[in-house]
Amino acid sequence: MIFGRRQKSGQVPLGERITALSQAADLCRGRVDDALVNAALQAARRADERLGLGGEYTVVALAGATGSGKSSLFNGLAGAQIATAGVRRPTTDRTLAAWWGDTEPAELLDWLNVPVRRPLGRGRPELSGLVLLDLPDFDSTSARHRVEVERLLGLVDMFIWVVDPQKYADAALHERYLAPLAAHAGVMTVVLNQADRLTPEELRAASGDLRRLVDADGLGSTPLMVTSAMSGLGVDDLRRRIARAVRDRKVVTERLATDIDQAAVALAGQLGEPATMRLPRERLDALDQALAQAAGIPLVTRAVLVSSRHRGSLATGWPVLSWLGRFRPDPLRRLHLDLPALRGRGTGQQANPPAQVQRTALTGASGGVQAAQVSRAVRALSDDASRGLPAGWATAVRAASVSHADGLADALDHAVATTGLAMGRGRRWWGVVRIVQWLLFAVLVVGAGWMIINALLGGDLLPVPRWRRMPVPVLLMVGSALGGIVVAGLARLGVEVGARHRSADAQEALMLAVARVTDVAVIAPVESELERYEQARQAVATAKGEQ
Known part of the structure; x- marks a missing residue:
């Protein structure tokens, strides 16, 4: 006497389901209860071995x-x-x-x-x-x-x-x-x-x-x-x-399919409902800004501005004043930026060996406030990215977001130090102005020497012609001095415009460098963990026989 029976079939081939369960268990390791992971791996191994023995x-x-x-x-x-x-x-x-x-x-x-x-x-x-x-x-x-x-x-x-x-x-x-x-x-x-x-x-x-x-x-x-x-x-x-x-010959596959399904369902229970996994743009921007502050980007861009003004005034100013100005410190060199090792950038030369970290004076300049801002920005990003995930996966996402925390300061410092600041761009006209200034200075020296020789030796050893009753040496001195002042003033306007452009370009380049550090140190690990979660969900779905 027989009282009822049931048969079951699946859409996905059993071999694929076994492989998917094993993959899902590996992906869930460390994020799901170890007992469930081990049970899933054991079920997959048993099923694979049984299938390997054939259905004869x-x-x-x-x-x-x-x-x-x-x-x-x-x-x-x-x-x-x-x-x-x-x-x-x-x-x-x-x-x-x-x-x-x-x-x-x-x-x-x-x-x-x-x-x-x-x-x-x-x-x-x-x-x-x-x-x-x-x-x-x-x-x-x-x-x-x-x-x-x-x-x-x-x-x-x-x-x-x-x-x-x-x-x-x-x-x-x-x-x-x-x-x-x-x-x-x-x-x-x-x-x-x-x-x-x-x-x-x-x-x-x-x-x-x-x-x-x-x-x-x-x-x-x-x-x-x-x-x-x-x-x-x-x-x-x-x-x-x-x-x-x-x-x-159906009971073999039916038994194994049920084992796989049970293990997959147990894992699925630890994966929760599908979550909307995204990294909000505003969080990414906030993180970039926090890292930029920690890396001293505002300080560097300010130094680029001041240094460009300083170097421009030295190149286009009155020669004597320019010579005296050389004794003033250069802001970029004081930060160990735009050093000779870095000036090779853009010329086809390698500024630093791949394994060498170029150090700057910015290291350690960011205090506890900046560090706290970075920590808050990273935490806010990881919280948003892990919202809706099961506890184990959310913890893994947060851990991934700080997985490179120990090397973050060095990475930022290296990014700043090896970013080309393009300080030599747009300076050709400085050379023209410098020639003009030296010519004017030479005229002033000729006029002054003319007057001094006549004054020291007495009389009119050197004839002094006049133009509209004014001695020509005096006209040379006054004219060259006024010309130097006018040229320096006009050049200063050009230097200021160029300095502001270089500061803006430097900020853009440095922010891109910081964004690359953000991508490698924070975004990539978080996205990798989110991708792992999605792969685990897909593997579990396949193991359950879902297409």
Whole structure:
């Protein structure tokens, strides 16, 4: 007598689901409970190994309590006295395997670690391809027997639970085995054995009560059969059910698919609902600004402005005043920026060896305020990026955002030091002005020398022509001085415009350099973690059989 059955199929090939589960578990490592990750990896490994052994043989296990008649039923199904039956506790001491077929499934039995094997050849052709196991009693007083039962329950393809009229309601059976294995209802059969000991009325009552208990365990689709190993009642029906399962060769993949699905569902529960993962533009800008402050970008751009003014005035000013101005410190050189090692940038020369970090005087200039601003900006970014993620993944995103914190100061300093400030750009006209200023200065010197020689030697040793009653030497002196002042004033306007352009260009270049540091030190690790989360979700979905 058979009471109901169920079949299950998946859309994604089982091999792909196994691979996806293994990948999902690896991706979840450190972000999900280790017990779930290890269980998923174990399920994937078991399934992969079982598939590798092929589907030529189907492993069916008879499990039951002491005195349930399990070994007698095993003999009845085999049609031979193979297992030792009796009332002694426990009767089955070691797992016994009987197999039907042309060749011994040695590799499969080795994987099952079942050394006691009984070949039955082709005595029953309908059972060809069957490996039937008689497990130790699950309620044995020997802990070793219980461990063996649970180990093999994790490996076999199909379960047949043999119960007797006296102990079919045993809580240990239902709470420890049937209910936890409810997901495998499609590859399970519950058998009420020893029916010969009951009257027809008692048998109907017992089978009805057992059906209710099995349904309560979540096994509503699991067949319930009634047998008697002594009278042979139902044994042929059970054998035909087993033969049909062996012939269809579906229970192997169904069992494995359920294992994979259970592990994938457990991981999915730790991944939560799909989250909107993005890095808000305003947070990225705030982080760039905080890092720019910490890197001293405002100080550098101010130094570029002042230094450009200083150098321009030296190049285009009155020669004497320019000479005196050289004693004033250059702001960029005081910061160890725009040094000779860096002036090669843009000329095809390498300013620094790849492994060398160019140091600047900015290192350590950013105080606790700037450091706190960077910390707040990074935290705000990671909080936004991890919003909606499960706790383990949110923690991983926050950890990724500070994974390069120790080297951040050096990276910023290196970025500032190796950014070309283009201080030599747009200065060709300075040379023209310098020539004009030196010519005017030379005229002034000629006029002054003319007057001095005549004054020292007396008389008019050197003739002094006049122009509109003014001595020409005086005109040369006054004209060159006024010309130098006018040229210097006009040049100063040009220097100021150029200085402001260089300061703006330097700020843009430095902000790009800081943004590259932000991308490498903060954004890339965070995006990598978010991508890992999405890959884990996709892998879990594939493992669950979703397209």
